Amino acid sequence: MPENGKPYVTALYPEQHDQAADSLGxxxxxxxxxxAIIPDITDPVDRATHLADLFRxxxxxxxxxxxxxxxxxDDNGRVVAAAxxxxxxxxxxxxxxxxxxxxxxxxIRAIGMGGLWRGLNLVSVLSNNxxxxxxxxxxxxxxxxxxxxxxxxxALVDRIALEAKARPEIAGVYLETMTEANVAxxxxxxxxxxxxxxxxxxxxxxxYQRKR
Numbered sequence: 001m002p003e004n005g006k007p008y009v010t011a012l013y014p015e016q017h018d019q020a021a022d023s024l025g026x027x028x029x030x031x032x033x034x035x036a037i038i039p040d041i042t043d044p045v046d047r048a049t050h051l052a053d054l055f056r057x058x059x060x061x062x063x064x065x066x067x068x069x070x071x072x073x074d075d076n077g078r079v080v081a082a083a084x085x086x087x088x089x090x091x092x093x094x095x096x097x098x099x100x101x102x103x104x105x106x107x108i109r110a111i112g113m114g115g116l117w118r119g120l121n122l123v124s125v126l127s128n129n130x131x132x133x134x135x136x137x138x139x140x141x142x143x144x145x146x147x148x149x150x151x152x153x154x155a156l157v158d159r160i161a162l163e164a165k166a167r168p169e170i171a172g173v174y175l176e177t178m179t180e181a182n183v184a185x186x187x188x189x190x191x192x193x194x195x196x197x198x199x200x201x202x203x204x205x206x207x208y209q210r211k212r
Contacts (some may be wrong), residue, residue, distance in 0.1 A: 007155035012071040012079060017059040019069055019079035021074045025052030027081075033122065036200040038115045053110035054119075057083065057103040058140070070159055072143075072152045075192030081143035081152040085160060088134045089171070104141040118200055125199040131174055131208060135166050138175040157189045164211055178202050 012020055025048045028034050034051060041047045062069055063082055071082040107116050130137065138160050143152045164170045175191070177183060183193065183205050191207040198204065 007072050007081075007150065007152050008016055009070050009072055009155050009159040012069045012082065014063055016071065016073075017063065017069070018056065019026055020069065020082035021052045021055035021059055022056045022102050023080055023144040024082055024142045025049065025138065026144050027148075029145075031178060032202045033200065033204070036202050037118045037122070038111045050110050052109060054141075057107040057110065060103050060106075068163075070156060072147075076146070079118065080147040081156060082141075083138060083156040083160060084140040085163070086137040086139055088136075122199045125197060125206075126176055129206060131171075131194070133171040134169050135172050135174045135208070136160060136170055141175075142159060144185060154189065157186070159207060161189075161211075164209075170211065174206075174208050176204050176206055178204050180205075182205070 028051055029044050029047050032115060034047075038050060040048055059069060067084070067086050069082060069084050071079045073081045104116070107119075111119065138157070141153060141156055160173050164173050173191075175186065176197070177186065180203075185202070186207050186209075187193075189209065191209045192211070194206040194208050198206055
């Protein structure tokens with residue numbers, strides 16, 4: 001945390017990804033989509049462990065494909081919030097499998113074959129509904145529950161907006177959220193609702209922040 005008390009967002013190095021995965025695992029315990037992907041794991045601690053392993057696999061794929069990951073580190077040097085992003089080239093389900101083939105065993109251990117199949121179906125539906133104009137994709141953003149309410153999510157969202165602003169060919173930042181409470185949060189940061197989807201039967205808001 002910097003001296004002015006505002007959260008400081010930094011690019012995360014690969015050696016920090018394990019901590020980021022642990023934080024994201026806890027952040028998404030109650031997320032409707034992940035409940036649909038692994039419906040049989042109901043214990044919160046067990047769910048967080050499985051989700052953390054899933055996020056480790058996802059972060060490894062991000063690293064292999066060169067996609068940036070941003071985060072916030074607390075005073076003890078631990079990653080407590082993270083955002084996974086993608087540039088203009090957004091990988092679909094098949095490309096994700098090809099890029100992350102080595103991570104498939106880890107993901108199967110984390111969420112099972114059924115969960116992996118449901119997850120790939122989700123990626124396929126979402127990737128087919130991106131805006132057509134060049135944009136950055138805010139794929140995942142989460143904050144460890146004990147650190148929520150401190151402005152960390154806002155700081156990460158604003159950092160991604162700056163990444164888009166620095167590139168004249170980028171029209172804006174796009175994301176999906178499956179949590180209704182997040183709609184107001186993203187709206188307050190300049191996102192508008194483009195529409196809704198129902199992958200895996202989960203209500204999903206498509207939101208877009210155009211550059212100003």
